[in-house]
Amino acid sequence: MQDSMDSQSPWKASSDRQTEREAKRVAVLRTAARAFNEMGYHNTSLDDIARRLNVTKPTIYYYVRNKEEILFECVRIGLEMLDEASNDVIGHDGSAYEELIAVMRKYAEIVTMDFGMCVIRVGEEPLTEESRRTLRSLKRSIDRKFRRLIERGIAEGCIAPCDPKIAAFTVAGALSWIGRWYQPNGGLSAHDIAAQCIDLLMNGLGKTTTSGEDHDTRSSG
Amino acid sequence: MQDSMDSQSPWKASSDRQTEREAKRVAVLRTAARAFNEMGYHNTSLDDIARRLNVTKPTIYYYVRNKEEILFECVRIGLEMLDEASNDVIGHDGSAYEELIAVMRKYAEIVTMDFGMCVIRVGEEPLTEESRRTLRSLKRSIDRKFRRLIERGIAEGCIAPCDPKIAAFTVAGALSWIGRWYQPNGGLSAHDIAAQCIDLLMNGLGKTTTSGEDHDTRSSG
DNA sequence: AAGGCATGTTACTTGAGAGTAGGATGAGGC
């Protein structure tokens, strides 16, 4: 992320080249991700992607090896965003309860973004077993963090005893689903949806006369 | 659903022919649904489906018009199962709370079955706009019932005040997600998963000292 | 100014798989 205005030295220049190339590669991936999310992987041809970028198909091949690599990278980036979101939050002096909510907020936000949405909307069937393995291990990492957070919450007494495995799946499922039906131009903002969804997951649908008011789930972070 | 043992009359015989034909058609659809769920729509060729049925591709075309019709029918059947599940439960003297839980149980069960899983796993991008419209209207019908049930629950005082729209989406999302990762041969039974998932959705992840013990969510129905 | 490399283009090959034409087989009715 260096300043690209100052391009005196040839090294700097070549670095500019590199970053520009990288930027274009990302543009290919992001444009593809959007197309995949709108029309699905198989209904998106490389010509479609090229057209959106105002280039021709072979140009795409200058930045990626093949169509599969595009999908793989889109999903990988999405998963890495989710994984990093946990890392940003976890272990920073917060209670498990607070951290869990913070992670959920980020999770919900990411699945409404281009790459994050790819993780949810586009399946991984088109990928090779090798690629799937890599992505699976990333998913496991995310899931593990969720579970640990829930386990910690149970130990700390702010989360009800439950099977952390199923709880993690349920939470991730409900949040992921947002990425499936969310429309950027719809009436509801991603933020509001996430807030209410998280509220429901934490407090449940059933009416319970809560005696402890110390946890503020509905804060507008 | 007549008894097909007694085949004396020619009408009965011809009816047997009809039902046999219908049974084969359903076999095509069910086999296709399984293949779609395992490998995805586009990675499943009609030759694949034919092979699983021990027939050849043109035989498939004797029972369905084209590949799109197969997908459409699979999803339609799945959605109709979900819709009927609500009808079976709603309005039979139960409280909104009880009915909601009963619907959730059925919902979770159906998304682990062949056609129900199709609704969740296979997208609708390959379908024509016409087909999508039909399916969308079915989905709306299911969603509407969920919302009404939640609204009723709020009115009856057994469900916490919330936006029924988002609550319905969250619940449906969490339950649908089961169909995405559930493995029939995995360690957990669909029934157990559903029970815990529903428990979490009703009571929430957060620990609340419940004063009312009248609602028994964990009953083993 | 000349050569080389990065970037893109036009025009092609190729394969997979959806869908079809037309014929074989066999059961039931007349």
Added chain:
DNA sequence: GCCTCATCCTACTCTCAAGTAACATGCCTT
């Protein structure tokens, strides 16, 4: 026994989109 219709097969066509070959353009260095 013969005709008809349902059922299923072999052998094909045809389209679409992924991927490639080979050439054009222009900046950057020397």
